[in-house]
Amino acid sequence: MLQAFSTWLHGTTLSWAVAGGIPWIWPACETLHFMGLALLVGVVGVLDLRMLGMAKGLPLGPLQRLMPWAILGFGINMVTGFLFFAGDPFQYIHNIAFGFKLLFIGLAGVNVILFYVTCLSRTVDGVGAGHDVPPAAKLVAATSLFLWVGVMYWGRMLPFIGNAF
Amino acid sequence: MQFLLWLERSALGSWVRESSSLWAYPTILFAHTVGLGFLVGTNTAVDLRMLGFAERLPLAPMERFFSVMWLGFWVNALSGTLLLIADASTKLTNPVFYVKMAFVTLAVVNMVLIRRRVFRDPALDTAPLAGPAKVLAVTSLFFWMGAITAGRLMAYFGPVSGAPGLQNRIP
Numbered sequence: 049m050l051q052a053f054s055t056w057l058h059g060t061t062l063s064w065a066v067a068g069g070i071p072w073i074w075p076a077c078e079t080l081h082f083m084g085l086a087l088l089v090g091v092v093g094v095l096d097l098r099m100l101g102m103a104k105g106l107p108l109g110p111l112q113r114l115m116p117w118a119i120l121g122f123g124i125n126m127v128t129g130f131l132f133f134a135g136d137p138f139q140y141i142h143n144i145a146f147g148f149k150l151l152f153i154g155l156a157g158v159n160v161i162l163f164y165v166t167c168l169s170r171t172v173d174g175v176g177a178g179h180d181v182p183p184a185a186k187l188v189a190a191t192s193l194f195l196w197v198g199v200m201y202w203g204r205m206l207p208f209i210g211n212a213f
Numbered sequence: 214m215q216f217l218l219w220l221e222r223s224a225l226g227s228w229v230r231e232s233s234s235l236w237a238y239p240t241i242l243f244a245h246t247v248g249l250g251f252l253v254g255t256n257t258a259v260d261l262r263m264l265g266f267a268e269r270l271p272l273a274p275m276e277r278f279f280s281v282m283w284l285g286f287w288v289n290a291l292s293g294t295l296l297l298i299a300d301a302s303t304k305l306t307n308p309v310f311y312v313k314m315a316f317v318t319l320a321v322v323n324m325v326l327i328r329r330r331v332f333r334d335p336a337l338d339t340a341p342l343a344g345p346a347k348v349l350a351v352t353s354l355f356f357w358m359g360a361i362t363a364g365r366l367m368a369y370f371g372p373v374s375g376a377p378g379l380q381n382r383i384p
């Protein structure tokens with residue numbers, strides 16, 4: 049099914065355009081992908097580091113108001129990432145690094161969902177300046193940092209462990 | 214040019230470029246990406262706060278994150294130097310590389326200015342940020358975006374560089 053989807057996608061005009069039919073699209077998407085990365089890792093990183101005890105003077109409620117920017121970064125990278133995939137699906141579907149990248153993104157998503165469904169986020173929201181978050185929230189923060197650095201690792205390894213450029 | 218060729222053909226330059234070990238080119242490039250994420254990302258978070266987002270968040274405690282920015286900077290200065298040695302004759306003759314360095318220099322000077330002018334201001338968090346502080350936040354975002362764009366375009370303009378077999382170019 050993945051094979052069939054990839055074959056169909058590869059035949060679309062979108063795929064042609066991204067893969068070089070319109071030459072500036074690929075480099076422009078790569079540039080945006082790095083900007084999205086910085087936005088996501090920066091905002092999530094600041095939040096995670098605060099939960100782990102750095103810059104304790106920051107109250108967590110107001111700090112979480114920066115999260116829409118991380119979501120924007122994630123959105124930019126979802127769109128540009130999909131465009132790379134559309135441009136040349138076959139360099140990704142059999143690419144082990146791509147598989148791990150998607151797995152790590154998925155795990156980061158599960159981590160966030162757990163943070164919300166366990167109501168940990170609401171507890172954290174009320175943690176003011178100078179106070180510690182519960183140990184469970186520290187675990188979520190450390191996991192998040194590990195997973196996002198992991199996503200960058202697998203993304204970088206696409207051409208080296210896998211076969212993408 | 215002789216010197217650049219000598220540099221990239223040195224044992225270190227050749228190893229970074231041609232070793233099949235994941236610890237060579239791939240890991241150095243990965244470090245450069247993580248450094249970018251933390252350096253530009255933490256700067257961006259501070260800039261956004263300075264521009265008025267999350268306005269109930271006090272700025273003063275965010276000064277702690279300058280250590281994260283500097284860590285990211287040094288990781289990238291080191292990994293960038295290694296990548297540069299490996300491709301000295303191509304990268305140092307690529308005008309886009311100098312554009313990138315100009316943007317990085319401006320961005321880092323901007324970052325130091327934010328710390329000195331905004332974070333060392335005794336009135337910080339007691340009064341709304343003044344216009345010049347907001348200008349520094351905007352220029353910071355602009356310089357970092359410029360650095361990222363130029364860095365990425367180095368793979369498309371000028372002489373081909375990078376690990377052998379790595380074709381990061383439009384066909």
